[in-house]
Amino acid sequence: MTVKGCLFDFSGTIFRVEPTARWLRAALSMAGIEATDEEITRYAARLEEVGALPGGAAPKAVPQALARLWGERDIDAERHRAAYVGIARGAELPWPQLYDVLYERHMAPAAWQPYPDTAEVLGALKERGLAVGVLSNIGWDLRPVLRAYGVDGLVDTEVLSFEENVQKPDPRIFRIACDRLGLAPQDVLMVGDSAQHDGGATAIGCAFLQVDHLPADRRPDGLRPVLDLVG
Structure with a gap:
C-alpha cells in the first residue's frame, strides 16, 4: 500500500x-x-x-x-x-x-509530555505531504495540549470520541477520521499503543502500527518506524 x-x-x-x-x-x-x-x-x-x-x-x-x-x-x-x-x-x-x-x-x-520524537515525526510527515490526524478515545478536548507544545500546526484534524459519540474500536470512528483526512482507508496508517482499540482500524482497511505505551523518557524513538513505513 x-x-x-x-x-x-x-x-x-x-x-x-x-x-x-x-x-x-x-x-x-x-x-x-x-x-x-x-x-x-x-x-x-x-x-x-x-x-x-x-x-x-x-x-x-x-x-x-x-x-x-x-x-x-x-x-x-x-x-x-x-x-x-x-x-x-x-x-x-x-x-x-x-x-x-x-x-x-x-x-x-x-499534566502531559510529548514523546521525544513526536514533533520530529509529525513534522517530517507534513514535509512529505502526508495528511496527519489525531484519533483519540477521550472525554475532553486535547487541542489545548497540542497547542501548548507547539504541535497543533502539524496536525490537520482531531477526531475525538466524546465529540463523535463513538469510540474505538467501532469502525465508524475510523471512517470518520479517514473522511476528515480526505483519504480512503487503504491509504491510511493508524498508529497507536492498543491493538484492541487502535488496531480496530484494520477492519475498514487501514494499516496499523503498534507502539509501546511507556513513559516518555523510556521511549525516545518509538514513532520513527512510521517514517520507514511511509517511504
Whole structure:
C-alpha cells in the first residue's frame, strides 16, 4: 500500500500523562491541601492500584457498579468524568474534595509530555505531504495540549470520541477520521499503543502500527518506524 495519511492515537502514543505521584501533588496544591511525602506516596499507590489516572495504568479490577459506565466512558464528557471520578473514589482518599480536582488536573497541558520524537515525526510527515490526524478515545478536548507544545500546526484534524459519540474500536470512528483526512482507508496508517482499540482500524482497511505505551523518557524513538513505513 501507499500511505498518504497517518492517524495517531493521543495518550501513550504521541503524548504521555504525568506520573501518578506528580498528578496527586499537583491536585493537592490546586486544592490548597498540605500532605506529607509519606501520605503522597501511600495514596498515589492507591490511585495507581485502582487505575484512577486517565492515560495511566488501567484498573486491575473495575467495580461491578461501574462496569457499564467504564466500558462507555469515552462516548461523552459526562460519562468520562463520572467513570474516572468513580474509579478514583476506590482509593479512599482522606480528602473527599480532591476527586474532582484530580480529574481537572489531568486535563491541564502541564499534566502531559510529548514523546521525544513526536514533533520530529509529525513534522517530517507534513514535509512529505502526508495528511496527519489525531484519533483519540477521550472525554475532553486535547487541542489545548497540542497547542501548548507547539504541535497543533502539524496536525490537520482531531477526531475525538466524546465529540463523535463513538469510540474505538467501532469502525465508524475510523471512517470518520479517514473522511476528515480526505483519504480512503487503504491509504491510511493508524498508529497507536492498543491493538484492541487502535488496531480496530484494520477492519475498514487501514494499516496499523503498534507502539509501546511507556513513559516518555523510556521511549525516545518509538514513532520513527512510521517514517520507514511511509517511504
